[in-house]
Every structure is written in C-alpha cells, then in structure tokens.
Amino acid sequence: MKCVVYKGARKSDAYLFVKRDFDISRVPSDLLKAFGTLEKVMNLELSPDQTLARADPDTVRQQLHDKGFYLQLPPAESESPL
Numbered sequence: 001m002k003c004v005v006y007k008g009a010r011k012s013d014a015y016l017f018v019k020r021d022f023d024i025s026r027v028p029s030d031l032l033k034a035f036g037t038l039e040k041v042m043n044l045e046l047s048p049d050q051t052l053a054r055a056d057p058d059t060v061r062q063q064l065h066d067k068g069f070y071l072q073l074p075p076a077e078s079e080s081p082l
Helices: 029-035 057-066
Strands: 002-008 015-019 038-045 069-072
Touching: 002 029, 015 038, 015 057, 057 069
Parallel strands: none
Antiparallel strands: 002 015, 002 038, 015 069
C-alpha cells in the first residue's frame, strides 16, 4: 500500500500517514488544525513484511484502508520516579 507521511509544524514527533490516493481535505479539520502547516516527510510503500519504528504496520495499513489516514503520536513520556 502506498502512502505519504507528513509532519506538522505544531505537533513535534507526530506524523500523519495518508493513503497516496486519499484526498487530504477529508482528514478531520480539527486534526489538520492541530498539526498546523503540513510538511511532506516521505513517500512510503507499506508491505506485509514492513516494520515501522513507532507503529504497528498492520494497524497502519488497516487504518489507511478503512479511513484513508493514520495518526502516529509521539510516545508518552514516562514520569520520573523521583
């Protein structure tokens, strides 16, 4: 499955994966506003044997198929034990 990965000016370490043929204007407007100006990071071919650093590739492919996009948020920061 082919997709385009974007990052936003306002959300550090958050990425928006969009199915290549998906009209980005169909992404919820609140989500687009939260990202700010989108910058294309890369084109990506998601194959069944693909691995991703911070997301389950099966989940990404399923959401791209179902919704046309996938939101990858930064990992939650753990609280200091001190």
